[in-house]
Amino acid sequence: MQASNKPKRRFKMPSAFTILFFIIILVAVLTWIIPAGSYSTDKAGNIIAHTYKSVTSDPQGIWDVFMAPVFGMVGNDKTEGAISVSLFILVIGGFLGVVNKTRALDDGISSIVSRYKGKEKALIPLLMILFAIGGSTYGMAEETIAFYPLLIPVMMGVGFDSLVAVAIVLVGSQVGCLASTVNPFATGVASQTLNISPGDGLFSRLLLLIILVVVSIWYVYHYASVIEKDPTKSLVYNQRQEDNKRFSIEERTDSNEKMSGRQRAVIWLFALTFVIMIVGLIPWDSINENFTFFNSFTKWFTAIPFLGNLVGSDMAPFGTWYFSEITMLFLLMSVIIMFVFRMKEKDFIDAFMKGMAEFLSVAIIVAVARGIQVVMNDGMITDTVLHWGEVGLKSLSQSVFIIITYIFYIPMSFLIPSTSGLAAATMGIIGPMGKFAGVDSSLVVTAYQAASGWVNLITPTSGVVMGALAIAHVNINIWWKWMFKLMIYIFLITAVFLGVAAIL
Numbered sequence: 001m002q003a004s005n006k007p008k009r010r011f012k013m014p015s016a017f018t019i020l021f022f023i024i025i026l027v028a029v030l031t032w033i034i035p036a037g038s039y040s041t042d043k044a045g046n047i048i049a050h051t052y053k054s055v056t057s058d059p060q061g062i063w064d065v066f067m068a069p070v071f072g073m074v075g076n077d078k079t080e081g082a083i084s085v086s087l088f089i090l091v092i093g094g095f096l097g098v099v100n101k102t103r104a105l106d107d108g109i110s111s112i113v114s115r116y117k118g119k120e121k122a123l124i125p126l127l128m129i130l131f132a133i134g135g136s137t138y139g140m141a142e143e144t145i146a147f148y149p150l151l152i153p154v155m156m157g158v159g160f161d162s163l164v165a166v167a168i169v170l171v172g173s174q175v176g177c178l179a180s181t182v183n184p185f186a187t188g189v190a191s192q193t194l195n196i197s198p199g200d201g202l203f204s205r206l207l208l209l210i211i212l213v214v215v216s217i218w219y220v221y222h223y224a225s226v227i228e229k230d231p232t233k234s235l236v237y238n239q240r241q242e243d244n245k246r247f248s249i250e251e252r253t254d255s256n257e258k259m260s261g262r263q264r265a266v267i268w269l270f271a272l273t274f275v276i277m278i279v280g281l282i283p284w285d286s287i288n289e290n291f292t293f294f295n296s297f298t299k300w301f302t303a304i305p306f307l308g309n310l311v312g313s314d315m316a317p318f319g320t321w322y323f324s325e326i327t328m329l330f331l332l333m334s335v336i337i338m339f340v341f342r343m344k345e346k347d348f349i350d351a352f353m354k355g356m357a358e359f360l361s362v363a364i365i366v367a368v369a370r371g372i373q374v375v376m377n378d379g380m381i382t383d384t385v386l387h388w389g390e391v392g393l394k395s396l397s398q399s400v401f402i403i404i405t406y407i408f409y410i411p412m413s414f415l416i417p418s419t420s421g422l423a424a425a426t427m428g429i430i431g432p433m434g435k436f437a438g439v440d441s442s443l444v445v446t447a448y449q450a451a452s453g454w455v456n457l458i459t460p461t462s463g464v465v466m467g468a469l470a471i472a473h474v475n476i477n478i479w480w481k482w483m484f485k486l487m488i489y490i491f492l493i494t495a496v497f498l499g500v501a502a503i504l
Contacts, residue, residue: 082366
């Protein structure tokens, strides 16, 4: 018999949409099996411990399964919709589209590389800090792909290797995502699901960010120093000659373009936008009840005749902002950037719509993931699962609970690669469980995004990871070998940090 020449079909991981929809179906089946129940709640809607009682079951059918993503977006009487966070994701996508149209970020990094010509080793901490800030504030990930062809020849030209260049960008940005401060796609979605401000726990997450960025910089810098002294220590030394041909050293002079004055203005406006967002989200009165400056100033300003009405008499003071306000902020700053850069109206609309289109899938994923919570709530099994958690958590300390939560989210991050989808799908259960264990909701958010960020440093299901390695011609097994120690350091530091933070 002649052997078949048909190629073997390789298993391909389904998309986040498919995974989430199958989970909705699974949860719908569970509503036929798990007993229904409910907790009593206070006026703010918070669950009151030890008030669980059984209720009549309401198993979910095919109609309910397909209605779940719809209610996941617009909400119903039992579940708040994701429309506010989805709209924010679309608007920030438009904002980034406008900023990218100006090429201010790309040319800004290029000008830094050009300025540090001859001192390339100093670029390691500087660029890693910049990429970490991008990851921590707006989830910088896919946007980094453009920087690898620029940095690889620069780093190789001064005696390092392609791994150093990949690490500067990939580790820098993803450690930033891991310790997100106000990242809308991680911190924002998770916080909105738990009905808390993204500013809650900000200072704790900022401290974690500083610690992990310092450790990551030391790790990359140490490796760069070792192979600078002895190139044979490089994990990709055997392909050094091939890499020298692939990445012509002369081509690194392409980064000599200077930024224009308008681009510099865009950079300042870009940074100012995130500063305003952070100041607006921080709950100042909960930090210090005597700090009423922003409330008093806003009340005084809006009372000024004509000027107050011109700006807006319903303006919300800093410290009380939520998704509606920060969505407005990014829309406003997009328009300001258009005028400052003197962008044509057509170019602005095209860039804004293109940016929104690139984030459309993320916005829809949030709604589909929220559909899981819709089915659980409508099927009356959410409180039953929480009751099981309440019973099981009696013997666990706060530190043990938060570390277990962190570990739980690691395999979940492989299963649901979308950080937004993972938050929307699970926070409705894990957050309230944290309250039973005496753990603040903001710390649960930190544990979730730390686990997701940890996984996204190495997962082969990440287009960012695989794209970076493909550009650098680095095998993923080599990347895993290089990252092994750093992954252990990050895991242990984060676990200890969470454990200590839970009892403070």
